[in-house]
Amino acid sequence: MLDIDGLWCRYGKVNALKGVSLHVAAGELVTLIGANGAGKTTALRALSGIVPVAAGRIRFEDEDITGASPRSILARGIAHCPEGRRVFAHMSVQENLGIGAYLRRDSAAIADDIDRIFTRFPILKERRQQAAGTLSGGEQQMLAIGRALMSRPKLILFDEPSLGLAPTIVDRTFDLIQDIQQEGVTVLMVEQNAFAALEMCDRAYLLESGEMKRHGTGEELLADPAVKEAYLGG
Amino acid sequence: MRALAPLAGLAALLAVPLVVTDQYALHILITTGIFIIAAMSLNLLLGYTGQLSLGHIGFFGIGAYVSALCSLGFQLEFTDRLVLTVAPKPVWLSFVIAVATAALFGFLIGKLSFKVRGAYFVIVTLSFAEVARLVALNWVSLTQGPMALNNIPPFTLGLSDAWQLTFYRKLPNYFLMIAIGAGAYLLIARLVRSRLGRAMVALKENESLATSVGIDVTRYLVLAAVVSAGIAGAAGSFYAHYVRIIDPDIFLFIYTVTMVIMIVTGGKGTLLGPIVGGILFGFIPPVLREVAGPELQWIIYGLIMIVVVFFLPEGIVPAVTRAWAARRGRAATASARSPAGS
Ligand SMILES: Nc1ncnc2c1ncn2[C@@H]1O[C@H](COP(=O)(O)OP(=O)(O)O)[C@@H](O)[C@H]1O
Ligand SMILES: [Mg+2]
Numbered sequence: 001m002l003d004i005d006g007l008w009c010r011y012g013k014v015n016a017l018k019g020v021s022l023h024v025a026a027g028e029l030v031t032l033i034g035a036n037g038a039g040k041t042t043a044l045r046a047l048s049g050i051v052p053v054a055a056g057r058i059r060f061e062d063e064d065i066t067g068a069s070p071r072s073i074l075a076r077g078i079a080h081c082p083e084g085r086r087v088f089a090h091m092s093v094q095e096n097l098g099i100g101a102y103l104r105r106d107s108a109a110i111a112d113d114i115d116r117i118f119t120r121f122p123i124l125k126e127r128r129q130q131a132a133g134t135l136s137g138g139e140q141q142m143l144a145i146g147r148a149l150m151s152r153p154k155l156i157l158f159d160e161p162s163l164g165l166a167p168t169i170v171d172r173t174f175d176l177i178q179d180i181q182q183e184g185v186t187v188l189m190v191e192q193n194a195f196a197a198l199e200m201c202d203r204a205y206l207l208e209s210g211e212m213k214r215h216g217t218g219e220e221l222l223a224d225p226a227v228k229e230a231y232l233g234g
Numbered sequence: 235m236r237a238l239a240p241l242a243g244l245a246a247l248l249a250v251p252l253v254v255t256d257q258y259a260l261h262i263l264i265t266t267g268i269f270i271i272a273a274m275s276l277n278l279l280l281g282y283t284g285q286l287s288l289g290h291i292g293f294f295g296i297g298a299y300v301s302a303l304c305s306l307g308f309q310l311e312f313t314d315r316l317v318l319t320v321a322p323k324p325v326w327l328s329f330v331i332a333v334a335t336a337a338l339f340g341f342l343i344g345k346l347s348f349k350v351r352g353a354y355f356v357i358v359t360l361s362f363a364e365v366a367r368l369v370a371l372n373w374v375s376l377t378q379g380p381m382a383l384n385n386i387p388p389f390t391l392g393l394s395d396a397w398q399l400t401f402y403r404k405l406p407n408y409f410l411m412i413a414i415g416a417g418a419y420l421l422i423a424r425l426v427r428s429r430l431g432r433a434m435v436a437l438k439e440n441e442s443l444a445t446s447v448g449i450d451v452t453r454y455l456v457l458a459a460v461v462s463a464g465i466a467g468a469a470g471s472f473y474a475h476y477v478r479i480i481d482p483d484i485f486l487f488i489y490t491v492t493m494v495i496m497i498v499t500g501g502k503g504t505l506l507g508p509i510v511g512g513i514l515f516g517f518i519p520p521v522l523r524e525v526a527g528p529e530l531q532w533i534i535y536g537l538i539m540i541v542v543v544f545f546l547p548e549g550i551v552p553a554v555t556r557a558w559a560a561r562r563g564r565a566a567t568a569s570a571r572s573p574a575g576s
Contacts, residue, residue: 050445074448082442090439099436102429103448147447 001026001186002047002155007056009039009046016042018210019056024155029178029187031197031218033231034207040190041083043207044157047188048080049073060155075103079153083160083190086144089133093124096132096143100150110150117146138169145176149185156180158189162196174200194231198222206231240419247412251405260404266516267411268473271418273493273508275465278422280494281503282431283458284438285347288490289359290466292366293336295485297467298474299370299377301325301332302386305475308376325390329471336467337460344459345452360487367485382481389475407476414472418465423505425461434458435503499542501549510550515539 002024009017016039024030032040045051047058049070058066065073074080088096097117101110118125121142127135132143141161148156158177162170170193178200181187191197198204198218206214206227214221221227254260276290307322323331343362347355370377377383389401389410401407425431433454436444445451474480492515493508500511518538522531546553 048446050442069450070445071448071450074446080446082446085440085443088436088439088443091435095432099432099447102433151447 001028001061002188003057003059004043004047005057005059007043007046007058008054009042009051010054011042011051016210017046020207020210020212022205022212022215024186024188026154026186027181027184028202029181029189029200031189031191031201031204032207033191033194033197033204033221035230036192037209038207039210040207041159042210044080044082044159044188044190047073047157048078050080071103074151074153077152077154078157079148079151079155080157081144081148081159081161083163087132087135087140087147090131092129093132093135093143094128096147097124097150100147103151113150113152117149121146137165138172141165141169141173142176145173145180149180153185155186155188158187160190160192162191162193170196194227195222198227244412244416248409251408257404260408262517262520264404264408264411264476265473266512267408267415268469268476269489269492269516270496270509270512271411271415271469271472272466272489273496273512274415274418274422275462275469276490276493277497277502277508278425278458278462278465280497281507282426282434282438283455285455285459286356286494287343287347287359287459287462288356288487288494289343289361289363289366290462290493291485291487291489292359292363293339293463293466294470294473294489295363295366295370296339297332297336297470298480298484299383299470300335300467301328301471302383302474302480303376304328304331305387306383306385311375322387325387325475329389329468329475332471333464333467336470337464340459340461340463341456343463344456347455347459363485363487363490367482370482370485377482380481382479383474384479386474386478386480388478389472401475411472411476414468418468419505421461421465425458426505430454430457438503495539497549499539499546499549501551501553504549504551504555507549507551514542514550 002022004020004022007017007020008015020039020043022030022032022043032043034040042051046053049065049068049072053066056066057064060076060078063076065076088099091099094114097114098110101113104110118128123139124143124146127139132140135143161173161177165173174196177187177189189197189201198221201218204215204218204221205212206221214224214227216224222232250263251260254263272290272294275293276287279285279287279290304320304323305325305328308320310318312318339362343359346358350358371379373379374381389407391399399406401410426434433444433449436447436449437451437454441451470484496511496515497508498511499514500509501507518535519531522534526534542550
């Protein structure tokens with residue numbers, strides 16, 4: 001479904017990605033792990049057209065999307081849940097979901113999709129008129145995921161979905177991401193919480209200073225001594 | 235009910251001359267109104283996209299100069315041989331050319347604003363207005379420099395020479411100001427309530443999230459800048475044909491600051507904010523002039539501003555809206571058991 005081949009990205013003179021290759025098959029949950037500054041966010045941003053690609057190619061469903069605009073990449077079915085602040089804090093819950101469907105014009109189907117998300121997350125329905133910034137961290141995460149689903153994506157990119165959340169909420173978020181995969185959406189997830197990510201994924205890639213160091217199934221990387229040493233606390 | 239509120243407001247504004255007949259007071263109303271229109275246009279950038287254009291008076295001044303020059307006719311001497319002579323144009327056409335020229339500058343500044351953000355954008359826009367002022371001051375063969383452009387014709391509307399309406403007196407100019415203001419208000423209201431308006435609000439709040447839902451950042455910043463500059467140019471053009479004399483001081487920084495004060499005190503990012511703030515800060519100076527000495531005037535002006543900003547940091551309109559909603563909420567829970575509709 002997604003093929004990244006020899007991807008290079010630069011910020012000025014700094015090479016953030018140095019020839020990264022990665023493959024995601026339809027229906028998979030693939031995770032990308034690595035230390036802070038390894039280039040994980042850059043990889044997702046390049047994929048969704050936000051940072052320019054210096055060299056290499058990105059193919060999605062057998063079409064070349066290298067250098068395409070964020071808008072057209074989203075329209076092709078790749079949604080991106082960026083790291084950091086997850087929701088439009090001053091907009092209501094309902095508006096946040098609505099804007100997730102920004103590129104869609106089928107307003108009846110949009111309303112149905114919002115209802116479906118409300119059925120899935122009743123708490124969001126209760127708070128539909130409330131400003132998103134007043135939700136708890138876990139609720140904001142639900143809303144962010146709901147908003148990404150509103151574009152009806154084929155592939156969702158998650159950038160550190162567990163960051164800043166309480167441990168119980170982290171577990172729920174990971175469960176939710178697995179549910180989404182079960183429903184047929186392909187997932188590429190960046191995580192610093194390597195242990196949890198490797199346990200839940202189908203396959204994983206390890207990025208170090210902009211270079212792909214390892215890849216394999218989750219179990220393979222969990223068993224790999226080098227990975228254990230550096231990322232799983234020995 | 236909600237739909238009728240703007241109409242009621244418009245009717246009230248149209249009725250004002252029934253009460254205010256003093257010519258000087260009417261003049262203050264018109265000039266304040268022109269400023270409010272300019273502030274409304276700046277609010278589109280500052281309030282809705284979050285871009286602080288500190289050179290906004292530049293668009294206003296360009297509108298005023300272009301309109302005045304077109305209606306007076308002018309000559310551009312490139313060399314001794316190459317002289318471009320532009321014959322005087324009707325005022326309505328000058329108005330259109332002025333709006334288009336200001337909008338064009340808005341386009342250029344908008345393009346730039348995508349490249350330079352934050353502090354750099356502030357500096358670029360500030361320099362833009364200052365450069366415009368220096369050009370107006372020093373290009374004497376075109377603009378008369380500090381001697382000012384005189385005898386600018388008043389606004390004229392008409393289908394033929396026989397049927398002409400010329401806006402010499404204060405009263406028709408007041409109504410024309412209201413008409414331009416209502417047009418600007420409707421345009422801005424349509425814009426911010428459309429898909430595009432939601433996109434701009436999203437953009438201001440969180441650019442990377444906005445990009446992630448497919449909002450094209452460049453496009454909206456440029457569009458907002460074009461519309462905003464065009465409206466400021468329209469206000470400037472009307473100003474030139476109303477006061478009928480303009481000089482380079484029209485580009486002074488203090489005017490942009492005044493607009494920002496109007497927007498911030500009234501409530502930025504609200505349709506009514508610049509109007510409420512503009513009425514407040516447009517009328518305080520002339521009223522104070524009647525009652526206090528010059529030193530005291532500005533101290534009082536500053537104090538009022540500090541009080542408003544301190545107690546209502548979001549501005550008057552959002553504070554009133556919230557108080558109103560809270561009251562209605564209490565009333566609703568007190569009177570009804572059934573869940574509130576709509
Ligand atoms: N906007 C930027 N400008 C300059 N350098 C950046 C920028 N964003 C990231 N970098 C650099 O690129 C490298 C990779 O960053 P990033 O992709 O954010 O890593 P990760 O998400 O794995 O923590 C880091 O060295 C970081 O300092
Ligand atoms: Mg990151």
